[in-house]
Amino acid sequence: MATADEARSRTWPSLVSARPRVNRWSALALPAVVFLIAVFLVPLLAMALRSVTDPPGAGLSNYQQFFEQQAYVRVLTNTFWVALLATLTCLVVGYPFAYLMTIVPGRVAGLLLIAVLLPFWSSLLVRTFAWQVLLRDTGVINRFLLDSGFISEPLTLIRTTSGVILGMSHILLPFMVLPMYAVMRRIDPEYSRAAANLGASPLSAFLRIFIPLSLPGVLAGCLLVFVLALGFYITPALLGGLKDQMISQLIVQQITQRLDWGFGSAMSVLLVAITLTFLFVASRAVRLRDLFGSTTEE
Amino acid sequence: MTTDPSMPARSAAASTSPERPALVLRGLRKDFGTIAAVDGIDLEVRRGEFLTLLGPSGSGKTTTLRMVAGFMAPTSGSIEIDGTDMTRVPPYRRDVGMVFQNYALFPHMTAADNVAFPLRMRRRPAAEIKKRVADALELVKLGSHGDRYPRQLSGGQQQRIALARAVVFEPRLLLMDEPLGALDRKLRESLQLEIIRVSRELGATVLYVTHDQEEALVMSDRIAIFSMGLIEQLGSGEDLYDRPASLFVADCIGESNILRGTYEVDGGAGGWMTREGSRWRVGGAAAARSELSSGAAAALVVRPERMRILDGEAVTDGMNTLDASVDEVLYLGPDTKYQLALGSGQRISIREPREANARGLQRGDPVRVGWSVDDGLLVADPGKG
Amino acid sequence: MSDSWRQPRRILMAALGALTVFYLLAPTLVIVPMSFTNAQILSFPPEGFSLQWYEHMLTDRQWSTGIVNSLIVGLLTAALATVLGTLAALGISRGRFPGRSLVNGLVLSPLIVPVVVIAIGMFGLFVQWKISGSVLGLVLAHTALALPFVVVNVSTSLQTMDRNLELAAANLGADPRRSFMHVTLPIILPGVVAGAIFAFITSWDEVVVAIFLTSARFRTLPVEMWEQVRQVVDPTVAAVSTTLLVVTTTLLLVLVFVRRQAPA
Numbered sequence: 001m002a003t004a005d006e007a008r009s010r011t012w013p014s015l016v017s018a019r020p021r022v023n024r025w026s027a028l029a030l031p032a033v034v035f036l037i038a039v040f041l042v043p044l045l046a047m048a049l050r051s052v053t054d055p056p057g058a059g060l061s062n063y064q065q066f067f068e069q070q071a072y073v074r075v076l077t078n079t080f081w082v083a084l085l086a087t088l089t090c091l092v093v094g095y096p097f098a099y100l101m102t103i104v105p106g107r108v109a110g111l112l113l114i115a116v117l118l119p120f121w122s123s124l125l126v127r128t129f130a131w132q133v134l135l136r137d138t139g140v141i142n143r144f145l146l147d148s149g150f151i152s153e154p155l156t157l158i159r160t161t162s163g164v165i166l167g168m169s170h171i172l173l174p175f176m177v178l179p180m181y182a183v184m185r186r187i188d189p190e191y192s193r194a195a196a197n198l199g200a201s202p203l204s205a206f207l208r209i210f211i212p213l214s215l216p217g218v219l220a221g222c223l224l225v226f227v228l229a230l231g232f233y234i235t236p237a238l239l240g241g242l243k244d245q246m247i248s249q250l251i252v253q254q255i256t257q258r259l260d261w262g263f264g265s266a267m268s269v270l271l272v273a274i275t276l277t278f279l280f281v282a283s284r285a286v287r288l289r290d291l292f293g294s295t296t297e298e
Numbered sequence: 299m300t301t302d303p304s305m306p307a308r309s310a311a312a313s314t315s316p317e318r319p320a321l322v323l324r325g326l327r328k329d330f331g332t333i334a335a336v337d338g339i340d341l342e343v344r345r346g347e348f349l350t351l352l353g354p355s356g357s358g359k360t361t362t363l364r365m366v367a368g369f370m371a372p373t374s375g376s377i378e379i380d381g382t383d384m385t386r387v388p389p390y391r392r393d394v395g396m397v398f399q400n401y402a403l404f405p406h407m408t409a410a411d412n413v414a415f416p417l418r419m420r421r422r423p424a425a426e427i428k429k430r431v432a433d434a435l436e437l438v439k440l441g442s443h444g445d446r447y448p449r450q451l452s453g454g455q456q457q458r459i460a461l462a463r464a465v466v467f468e469p470r471l472l473l474m475d476e477p478l479g480a481l482d483r484k485l486r487e488s489l490q491l492e493i494i495r496v497s498r499e500l501g502a503t504v505l506y507v508t509h510d511q512e513e514a515l516v517m518s519d520r521i522a523i524f525s526m527g528l529i530e531q532l533g534s535g536e537d538l539y540d541r542p543a544s545l546f547v548a549d550c551i552g553e554s555n556i557l558r559g560t561y562e563v564d565g566g567a568g569g570w571m572t573r574e575g576s577r578w579r580v581g582g583a584a585a586a587r588s589e590l591s592s593g594a595a596a597a598l599v600v601r602p603e604r605m606r607i608l609d610g611e612a613v614t615d616g617m618n619t620l621d622a623s624v625d626e627v628l629y630l631g632p633d634t635k636y637q638l639a640l641g642s643g644q645r646i647s648i649r650e651p652r653e654a655n656a657r658g659l660q661r662g663d664p665v666r667v668g669w670s671v672d673d674g675l676l677v678a679d680p681g682k683g
Numbered sequence: 684m685s686d687s688w689r690q691p692r693r694i695l696m697a698a699l700g701a702l703t704v705f706y707l708l709a710p711t712l713v714i715v716p717m718s719f720t721n722a723q724i725l726s727f728p729p730e731g732f733s734l735q736w737y738e739h740m741l742t743d744r745q746w747s748t749g750i751v752n753s754l755i756v757g758l759l760t761a762a763l764a765t766v767l768g769t770l771a772a773l774g775i776s777r778g779r780f781p782g783r784s785l786v787n788g789l790v791l792s793p794l795i796v797p798v799v800v801i802a803i804g805m806f807g808l809f810v811q812w813k814i815s816g817s818v819l820g821l822v823l824a825h826t827a828l829a830l831p832f833v834v835v836n837v838s839t840s841l842q843t844m845d846r847n848l849e850l851a852a853a854n855l856g857a858d859p860r861r862s863f864m865h866v867t868l869p870i871i872l873p874g875v876v877a878g879a880i881f882a883f884i885t886s887w888d889e890v891v892v893a894i895f896l897t898s899a900r901f902r903t904l905p906v907e908m909w910e911q912v913r914q915v916v917d918p919t920v921a922a923v924s925t926t927l928l929v930v931t932t933t934l935l936l937v938l939v940f941v942r943r944q945a946p947a
Binding site for chain 3: 367369389390391400402403406419420463
């Protein structure tokens with residue numbers, strides 16, 4: 001068969017849709033936008049303003065005050081430290097669980113998903129309270145260990161860093177598992193089969209193929225957990241000791257007890273700035289990965 | 299037929315005059331940024347006609363159809379349906395029926411509710427709706443499936459319901475956007491016949507879009523070949539097959555063997571195609587139709603079934619010949635297809651009825667190919683882009 | 684995956700999985716039995732069986748007012764968030780305007796900002812606007828927090844919906860309003876309902892913002908619980924916790940059921 005005319009086979013460029021610049025549907029978003037600006041953005045901006053105007057003419061003195069005091073800086077570093085530990089705990093527990101969800105049959109995976117989602121949607125307060133009950137000196141765990149004779153004195157589990165980590169990880173685990181699972185289930189099992197066909201042992205295939213492909217999900221999960229952990233309040237307040245204080249507790253303390261709005265606002269601005277910075281940096285990292293053909297959705 | 303005041307009134311002349319075309323497109327253009335998807339189309343579709351827009355993807359046929367449906371506003375030009383200018387009329391007032399490639403049946407309604415939808419929109423009385431829906435379902439032979447939801451129906455059944463929905467309100471025009479593209483071959487063939495039957499029964503005017511040339515040939519009264527936003531040629535299947543106006547059209551419909559070269563006029567009728575040492579006679583009719591002048595870059599197009607392998611028979615004046623070697627022999631049931639390689643490396647194909655193949659040709663065997671001069675079509679060769 | 688590797692690996696994975704599920708569910712499952720204890724203090728395993736703490740929760744004025752307040756705030760939040768969120772989702776998904784991604788970001792931003800900061804910011808300003816400590820203030824605050832969930836749910840429904848259906852509706856004679864009522868809305872309804880349920884749950888369980896925007900006279904259930912939990916803890920708290928959980932779980936099961944019924 002003779003070839004078709006070359007001139008005609010020139011590929012037709014994709015048609016760029018020239019819609020009108022603003023269409024009718026756009027107005028529908030307006031009520032929500034106005035609402036959020038008034039109820040959400042304005043308070044935040046007012047707070048940011050207060051951080052530099054309270055006491056009058058404060059400028060950056062509130063921020064200065066924060067970084068000058070050892071005690072305050074220690075709270076900040078402790079916050080990072082606790083958030084990091086919580087992230088690692090969630091990673092270690094969550095990765096095998098997410099992987100498990102991809103290899104079990106559909107119905108079981110559905111049940112596992114429910115097991116992850118139910119606590120995800122349950123009250124944070126209830127869950128933290130539950131941990132309080134579990135970890136107290138007279139709590140469930142100690143009672144069990146005492147009664148069965150493993151120990152003779154109650155272990156100090158509450159008012160410790162490990163108690164906080166345990167509680168926070170429990171609450172944050174779904175935020176680690178869900179993004180990882182979303183990425184993992186997109187990984188085509190054909191890759192592992194191809195690797196096996198080419199001579200890789202199951203362990204080798206897992207390490208060299210599955211894990212690298214799952215990294216975007218791991219990154220997303222870790223980022224999410226870390227950023228959320230930074231802002232935790234209820235859990236460290238109920239489960240932590242004085243030395244485990246996190247920055248959100250400090251903020252509440254300044255506002256409600258010391259009534260120092262300027263200082264409290266400054267710390268709040270700081271917390272938001274740190275959160276946004278992490279998100280921004282990580283969003284760049286994840287996007288670069290997308291260029292290499294990952295399986296993330298966003 | 300509809301008395302809904304929101305629909306533009308049909309002029310009396312339109313519904314009784316058989317001469318007035320059902321659809322007239324004048325200078326229809328659609329630009330997307332700097333790209334002209336539809337580059338100035340003029341088309342008249344006769345009442346009761348089945349006209350297909352055929353072309354590769356991106357050629358503008360779907361865009362044209364969507365403008366007729368009212369989903370897209372043309373950049374310039376006009377659309378006249380049944381004598382009424384509909385260029386600026388929104389889609390829900392045009393009174394045309396449309397069948398989509400992915401059926402677009404409302405998933406939350408039963409088949410019957412889907413078919414009833416256009417009648418409900420026109421606020422027809424309940425009793426009338428009930429009857430017309432039943433009739434429409436009968437028409438597509440799915441009378442007992444009215445209670446089913448789309449997800450409970452097969453692809454072919456869904457498409458028939460979509461068809462019923464598109465015709466139940468007796469539209470002025472029926473538009474179909476590659477409706478059979480999602481179906482497998484056997485189903486496609488049976489639905490092609492269904493669609494023809496239904497449209498004939500209703501006396502409907504159909505504007506059909508497809509990229510499948512066989513489908514176009516089977517179903518259409520006339521075919522408009524689209525290329526890069528323009529209609530290359532408009533005519534019946536036979537017109538396009540036997541008398542293509544350009545190389546593109548020749549390639550679009552049916553298979554072609556294309557011999558490129560230079561055309562030389564020869565005093566009287568017809569002329570010669572020359573190419574590096576080969577020379578073939580061009581018939582007078584073909585030459586006249588092509589309107590090519592001497593020295594023009596041209597292509598001689600011969601359909602595979604018009605060529606045959608010469609078993610040493612004498613070559614007469616009314617014949618052209620070629621020397622080639624056998625590349626592949628393909629058994630196609632009733633026909634045999636030979637892929638041959640020319641000295642230049644170009645490949646051509648020949649189709650012969652099975653009975654003629656008693657030769658037992660093998661790969662590499664030399665053959666001489668011949669065809670009647672009158673079977674050669676002459677078109678311009680636009681050259682390599 | 685060769686078979687010889689399968690068995691021990693499977694057992695290990697299953698064990699890890701079971702352990703993790705236990706970790707995920709155990710703490711909350713400890714609370715539930717505790718709420719039925721006959722004793723006067725929180726203990727595990729619970730002693731006896733009694734509904735006295737639920738009775739106490741419903742008869743005690745502070746607790747029962749808390750429940751009513753939570754319900755009122757939750758329902759109002761769900762209503763407001765669903766309306767604003769559905770409109771916003773339509774505007775963002777179907778709309779074309781400069782700054783569209785910015786608006787999308789704005790709508791999702793309450794999820795990213797630490798809730799303590801949101802609470803304090805709102806508290807500061809709402810006090811000035813004289814709506815702190817009122818139903819209005821809390822509903823407005825919770826709506827802002829719940830909005831992202833509604834928008835995400837409705838947007839997903841909109842995006843997975845076949846666009847040709849709207850074209851078909853128009854072609855068959857439906858003007859934009861009727862096309863929305865008869866075709867678009869019924870199809871995205873599961874997403875809207877899901878959003879409403881998530882909005883309610885968000886408000887029902889929310890504690891941090893509520894701590895700041897409630898007063899001694901007006902308290903929601905989580906705030907009552909917060910006050911109690913830091914002092915003397917009697918088993919009523921366990922009953923309250925169980926109630927909170929039961930409501931949330933029921934709504935989630937309703938959601939799963941609604942999703943299954945989705946036509947598209």
